[in-house]
Amino acid sequence: MRIAMIGTGYVGLVSGACFSDFGHDVVCVDKDAAKIDALRQGVTPIFEPGLDKLVERNVADGRLSFTTDLGPAVADAEAVFIAVGTPSRRGDGHADLSYVFGAAGEIARALRQPTVVVTKSTVPVGTGDEVERIIAAAAPDAKAMVVSNPEFLREGAAIEDFKRPDRIVVGTEDEDAAEIMREIYRPLYLNKAPLVVTSRRTAELIKYAANAFLATKITFINEIADLCERVGADVQDVSRGIGLDNRIGPKFLHAGPGYGGSCFPKDTLALLKTAEDHQAPLRIIESVVKVNDLRKRAMGRKVIGALNGGARGKTIALLGLTFKPNTDDMRDAPSIAIVQALHDAGAKVRGYDPEGVEQARPLMPDVEFCASPYEAAEGADAIVLVTEWDVLRALDLKRLSASMARPVFVDLRNIYPPEEVENAGLEWHGLGKPARDSKRVDVETVAAPVRSSGKTGGV
Template sequence: MRIAMIGSGYVGLVSGACFADFGHEVVCVDLDAGKIAALERGEIPIFEPGLDRLVADNASAGRLRFTTDLAPAVAQADVVFIAVGTPSRRGDGHADLSYVHAAAAAIAGAVEGFTVVVTKSTVPVGTGDDVERIIAETNPRADVAVVSNPEFLREGAAIEDFKRPDRIVVGLEDERARDVMTEVYRPLYLNQAPLLFTGRRTAELIKYAGNAFLAMKITFINEIADLCEKTGANVQDVARGIGLDKRIGPKFLNAGPGYGGSCFPKDTLALVKTGQDYDSPLRLVETTVAVNDQRKRAMGRRVVAALGGSVRGRTVAILGLTFKPNTDDMREAPSIAIIQALRDAGARVRAYDPEGMSAARALMEGVDYADNAYAAAEGADCLVLVTEWNQFRSLDLKRLRAAMATPLFIDLRNVYRRREVEAAGFTYHSIGRPGDGEAHIPESAAAE
């Protein structure tokens, strides 16, 4: 099939490349001429494992092209995907739909013959109705079926998620779109990917509800971790114990410094605003947003406390800046709040991240950036592991200890075992693991 992908950012580029790899003819459209020129040279604007090779192979085969000229790409397409950004709107937290609306108007002016227009961007309930209305008002003769097909891609594993999805959700009101969307995803049938057809508004809400539930799961285990520190329990054992219950499952139960990224922060906030708009408040999601924001700031205070209550003039080494491994995405990363808190308290911050330092430089001033983990630790009074990149999982602890001025290791991802870190000469702090399961009786319990 002939597919036009409007927007060549993370979702658009990954989706377009994967559709091309299925054998479809794909044209990725973007208004950013510099981005399109770079893509035509084979330069990928984001870091996503395997994406450079996937783009190169399909561009070489002629199945994947890039352009700034929307009209011919849309006119020749059987299916047009809208994959533009929907950031939080400044001031009120609603999703900014201006890019979606602009794309819909542009598509309306270019579409020829029956075309399925698919919203791939994450959008609030009712956005498909808006897209349909804008197209009809802009071009009353346009023969289109507007569909919602939300993406469920994890940064760092997006290609695998696209090709082996848990589910494919397609929301439609016009039955003519059913056969078209079935054909678009037909190559996945060998993997037995469940294709779930729903109403359009239902599909839009599935995306937000899914992200909000996972965000709540992360926030829940983080609060349990705080309780573990007070009671002497081990949060990793608690997570394992409840995760073995098939009704709960083990994923998203890793305690840490809070969630960040391109999806969870903005999507939970947008869902909260949607609930308020419809006079159906989502109290659990509201609390999740508030608790997560507070947690990221609290991690900076945790480092200050571990250094005796003052970090003025002291050097803190930060390992990991991106919100998760295997991405260069710094959006809403916990490291931002942690570093800001440390700098506000007077600390010198030296950081290293395998992929995120270019983006970090644009977001944070006054941070020194190192070439590797050991250079970051040189002369530091504290080492803080913020993002669990694989290369941070087997560091030479003795080498780190020799490089540092003060042997203090704060592991915000529970990557290491206390005994091995302490054996290398460090004082070790983790999340929700007081003594890593060793007996600890709080004073209140002992008094009873």
């Protein structure tokens, strides 16, 4: 099948490359001539494991190509995917749909045959209706079937997610369009991936609801981690204990410095804006957004606390800067807020990341970037493990300890057992764990019943 992919960002490039790997003929379109030239030369603009090889192979086989000329690509296509950015709009948090609507207008003017127009970008409920209106107004004689097909790709595992998805969601009331979408995704049937066909508005909301729910799980376990520290419990054991309940599941129950990235922050804000516009407030999601924002800054204070409150003049080494491993994405990364808090406290900050330094430089102009974690630790007063890259999971802790001015190790991902850290001569600080310099809280004392005052009734 002939496919045009409008946009060569994260979603567009991964989707286009994977569709071509299924055997479809895919043309990826972007207005950025420099990006298209780079892609033609085999240079991918983002870091995603395996993507460069996937692109190279399908370009060589003639199934994948790149162009800045939208017209011919759309005219020849049986399906056109809109995969442009929908960043948060300044001021109100609503998704900026200008790129989506602009693409819809250009697509309308290029249509020459019955075509399925698919919104792959994450868009608020009702966006497909407006795309349909724009196309009808610009090309009233065109046969365009507008479909919602949200993506569910995790950065760092996008190719695996695309080829072995939990589900494929298709939003359309047009059976012809649904049949074309089934044909596009037919190669996945061997993996028994469920294809969920629903209304267009429902499909649009599924994407936002999924991301908001996952953001809620992350925020929930982060708050439980704070409680664990107060009562002498272990958040990792709590996570395992509740995650074994198949109604809850173990994923997204790992305590950390807060969520970031290209999806959760902007999608929760966009969902809140949609809810506000329709007078259906989402109080839980409102709390999630607020708590997560506060947590990132609180992680900076946690580091300062590990230095007994005195960070001025101290050197802090941050290991891992991207919002998660296996990506160079720095959007809303917790490290940004942590760096700001440390700078505000008068600390000097060094940073190391295996892939994200170039993206981090403009966001952290006062950070000294290092070529290795050991270079970052040299003479430092504290090391802070922020992102759990594989290369940071088996560090030589004794070497780090020997090179530091003060051996303080703050593990914001609970990667290292406290005993291992302390045996290397480092002072351990983690998340959601009992304090190492005091005894466990007496559970019987905590759970002791309150003496009756003789009164009855509730509060």
